[in-house]
Amino acid sequence: MRKHIVAGNWKMNTLPAEGVELAKGVAAGCAAVPASVNLIVCPPFTHLSQVAEALKGSAIAVGAQNCAAEAKGAYTGEVAASMIAALGCKYVILGHSERRQYYGETSETLNKKMEQAYANDLTPIYCVGENLDEREAGKHFEVVKAQIEEVVYNLTAEQFAKLVIAYEPVWAIGTGKTATAEQAQEIHAYIRQVLAAKFGAAAAECPILYGGSCKPSNAAEIFAKEDVDGGLIGGAALKAEDFLAIGNGFAE
Numbered sequence: 001m002r003k004h005i006v007a008g009n010w011k012m013n014t015l016p017a018e019g020v021e022l023a024k025g026v027a028a029g030c031a032a033v034p035a036s037v038n039l040i041v042c043p044p045f046t047h048l049s050q051v052a053e054a055l056k057g058s059a060i061a062v063g064a065q066n067c068a069a070e071a072k073g074a075y076t077g078e079v080a081a082s083m084i085a086a087l088g089c090k091y092v093i094l095g096h097s098e099r100r101q102y103y104g105e106t107s108e109t110l111n112k113k114m115e116q117a118y119a120n121d122l123t124p125i126y127c128v129g130e131n132l133d134e135r136e137a138g139k140h141f142e143v144v145k146a147q148i149e150e151v152v153y154n155l156t157a158e159q160f161a162k163l164v165i166a167y168e169p170v171w172a173i174g175t176g177k178t179a180t181a182e183q184a185q186e187i188h189a190y191i192r193q194v195l196a197a198k199f200g201a202a203a204a205e206c207p208i209l210y211g212g213s214c215k216p217s218n219a220a221e222i223f224a225k226e227d228v229d230g231g232l233i234g235g236a237a238l239k240a241e242d243f244l245a246i247g248n249g250f251a252e
């Protein structure tokens with residue numbers, strides 16, 4: 001059985017004290033979420049350490065929202081994967097559409113970031129997804145295929161066994177528009193097929209999360225689909241109650 005994962009991407013939100021309070025709220029309520037669901041929170045870099053400390057001993061894992069493409073050195077403003085790992089983080093989100101769109105992240109950069117993540121024992125949550133024009137032009141399949149072929153296909157079988165993928169249609173992120181459960185299933189199944197073309201049977205084990213305006217009211221319907229293994233949650237992850245309710249979207 002594939003892992004079920006609900007990961008919160010806090011983006012550039014919360015000051016340290018607010019982040020710690022939010023994390024504690026998630027920890028306080030997580031016993032109500034099925035034990036089979038892996039909860040992850042991804043705060044800003046500035047309070048990764050405090051949130052990791054606050055969650056010590058809980059079942060909730062901590063991830064970063066990005067990492068540097070290089071190991072260390074003269075890269076002003078960057079944060080190395082080794083630094084993230086040293087704080088007790090287990091995950092790193094890579095290739096989020098906001099980073100591709102606003103910070104020009106390319107597959108070339110992402111290949112280097114993936115290497116850094118694996119070298120430091122971080123599990124990448126690799127994001128793929130098409131924008132609205134691409135969806136309307138019927139190009140969503142080819143867009144996600146290229147995003148996978150250009151990066152994920154470069155992984156070894158051992159690395160792939162640790163990978164988490166998040167399908168996030170850009171037109172659904174922060175817009176309140178959610179892909180229908182059927183649209184999510186259709187493309188998740190396709191992604192799994194693209195993964196299987198390279199990695200064979202191991203593709204059946206890769207968790208593929210849905211992201212894009214996922215909330216307590218729609219999570220259960222989306223998570224019920226065969227190839228949807230959880231969610232990457234933005235806005236709704238900023239309220240412990242909503243994040244936990246999404247975690248409860250899995251039927252036990």
Ligand code: PEP
Pocket residue numbers: 009168172173174175176211212213214232233234235236
């Ligand atoms: C995201 O950016 O990862 C995301 C899914 O955001 P939201 O849930 O706010 O659409």
